[in-house]
Amino acid sequence: MFKVKARFYLAPLAAALIISGCVHDRIDPSDQSSPKYVFFFLGDGMSTPQIEASKAFKAEKVNSAKSLLAAKTQLNMTQMPVVGLSTTFCDNRFIADSAACATAFATGQKTDSGVVGLTPSRDTSVKSVAELAQEKGVAIGIVSSMPLSHATPAAYYANVHNRDHYCDISYQASQSGFDFFGGGRFEKLNETNNTARITPRQAFADAGYTTLTNRSEILRLKNQEAGKVICSVETTHDGKTMPNALDTPPENFSLAEITKVAINYLQSDPDGFFIMVEGGKIDSVCHDNDIVTTIHEVLAFDEAVGVALEFMKRHPDETLIVVTGDHETGGLTLGSGSSHYNTDLKPLHGQIKSAGLFNSRDLAKYRRTHEWISVEESNIDDEMKALIKENFGLDWEALTEYQQEVLENAFDASLGEAAADDRESGYSLGDDDDNVDYLSYGDKEPLTISITRMLARKSGWDWTTTAHTALPCPVFAAGKGAMNFTGFYDNTEIAKKLARQMGLPALPVVDKNKTGRPEY
Incomplete structure (x- = not known):
């Protein structure tokens, strides 16, 4: 695990920067030369609650200061020597989505929720730090546990009015010329709803990309021997993302492994590299209010950060690593009204x-295998009780009467007669935010989210939403130029600080070759 002699500390749940100690001896504020190797790690949906929860989970004794402060409890990212704090709001909302946040820290441009790589007027495209670095000859790698056409990776190569225009985003990726894509898969590969009216699959082939899905073949890659590559997981549970870290099958690579592959593949470039790594599944499981899987995702993401820190040990004067989150998801709180202290x-x-x-x-x-049953008869049966115990560790007989009632009500919402009528009519719990079930369960599976919330509450923690919050996000930095990331600043400053440190033009930079107006 990465260790430093002294560092800046961030109070975990406070919106203030607390600085103590001196700067690690490798950081020289007078050295303004550009790093050759730059890593940007983005934990989607990750802020201080997710980070502190993961550290607490690692501790042998959560109520012991000695255990919480032990070296083996710490994360790689929290041991980086410089810490800052960034806001997360976008141009038209206090609570932003990933598209607007990614546009901010990729291009330095504020935009509206749902927009990727465009100004709020939607008629002007802006370039990302990756595109500007590529113009200088730098090799580019994009890694994400989510689909590679999702909002965060898309902000580095695409310009679209709507983050859901996956076909056009995938097509624009094929035209990016980026050297390495890894993690999940591109979406809508066989559709033609894009500027060129050809499938992204064909566009990638025409652009000279090789797609690999075999783990052993991918892990052997090095020195750009295969030209431009797309390295996607062999097995997904939804057809497009890396499986959650808790569920990863043996034939798949981890986020840390694909990060190492990206390094090995790009490090031979004489002009260096820029690698963006997104731990995107943190966000999706926080939307599910799944605290256990959230922790596993944060730890998997942190392991990838550790790979970069190990690389920096070999190139200490040429490497910059920045780690942050785009927004907080779920309103995770490390305390619950029922748990007191x-x-x-x-x-x-x-x-x-x-x-x-x-x-x-x-x-x-x-x-x-079960017919819909009336609410009056929809008591949770022994089979479901066994499934709950097997997968979540909750023994039905050990639950309080109130906890049993909570799960019975959720079971009715998921599998009772009313749920059957809703599904037969095409009704979704998420269609009406005044609906009682929506207010109770969001747009999630009622039984499952009730179980995961119960686990959090039994532990003394809780969730407040299935959406995002406006909590600021910590920014961790190490290496050449890390001192530039201290302070409390807007998320657009992350891109601007990176650009300055990398010797790129001042952001935002308008892309005059793109109008921002779709042609399809």
């Missing part, structure tokens, strides 16, 4: 599968 994380160790995988496999199978 008590924290007990033992209940979290009983969960063996993510909420998402439980829904797509166990609950889906249960639903197929």
Whole structure:
């Protein structure tokens, strides 16, 4: 694990920067030369609650200061020598989405929620730090555990009015000329709803990209021997993303492994590299209010950060590493009204599968083999009780009467007669935010989210939403130019600071070759 002699500290849940100690001896504020190797790590949906929860989970004793301060409890990112704090709002909302946030820290431009790589007027495209670095000859790598056409990676190569225009985003990726894409998969590869009216699959082939999905073949890659490459996981549970870290099958690579592949593949470039790594599944499982899987995603992301820190040990005077989150997801709070000041994380160790995988496999199978039943008769049966215990560690008989009632009500919403009528009519819990079920469960599977929330509450933690919050995000930095990332600043400053340190033009930079207006 990466260690430093002294560092700046960020109070975990405060919107203020607290500086103590001296700067690590490798940081020289007078050295203004550009780093050759630049890493930008983005934990989607990750802010201080997710980070502190993961550290607490690692501790042998969560209520012991000695254990919480132990070296093995710390994360790689929290041991980086410089810490800042950034705001997350976008041009038209206090609570932003990933598209607007990614546009901010990729291009230095504020924009509206849902927009990628464009100004709020949607008629002007802006260049990302990756595109500007590429113009200088720098090799570019884009890694994400989410689809490679998702909002965060897209902000580095695409300009679209709507983040959901996956076909056009995938097509624009094929035209980027970026050297390395890795992690999830591109979406809408066989559709033609894009500027060129050809499938992105064909466009990637025409542009000279090689697509690999075999783990052993991917892990052997080095020195740009295959030209431009797309390295996607062999197995997904939804057809497009890396499986959650808690559910990763042996034939797949981890986020840390694909980060190492990107390094090995790009480091031979004489002009250096810029690698963006997104831990995108943090966000999706926080939307599910799944605390256990959230922690595993943060730890998997942090392991990838550790790979970069190990690389920096070999290139200490040429490397810059920046780690942050784009926004907080779920309103995770490390305290619960029912727990007072008590924290007990033992209940979290009983969960063996993510909420998402439980829904797509166990609950889906249960639903197929059970007829819809009336609310009056819809008591949770022994089979479902066994599934809950097996996958989440909750023993039905050990639950309080109130906890049993919560799960019974959620079971009715998921599988009772009313739920059957809703599904038969095409109604979704998410269609009406005044609906009682929506207010209780968001647009999530009622039974599963009730289980994961119960685990959090039994541990002394809680969630407040299935959406995003406006909590600022910590920014960790190490290496050449790290001192530039101290302070409390807007998220657009992250891109601007990177650009200055990399010797790029001042941001934002208008892309005069793109109008920003779709041609399809």
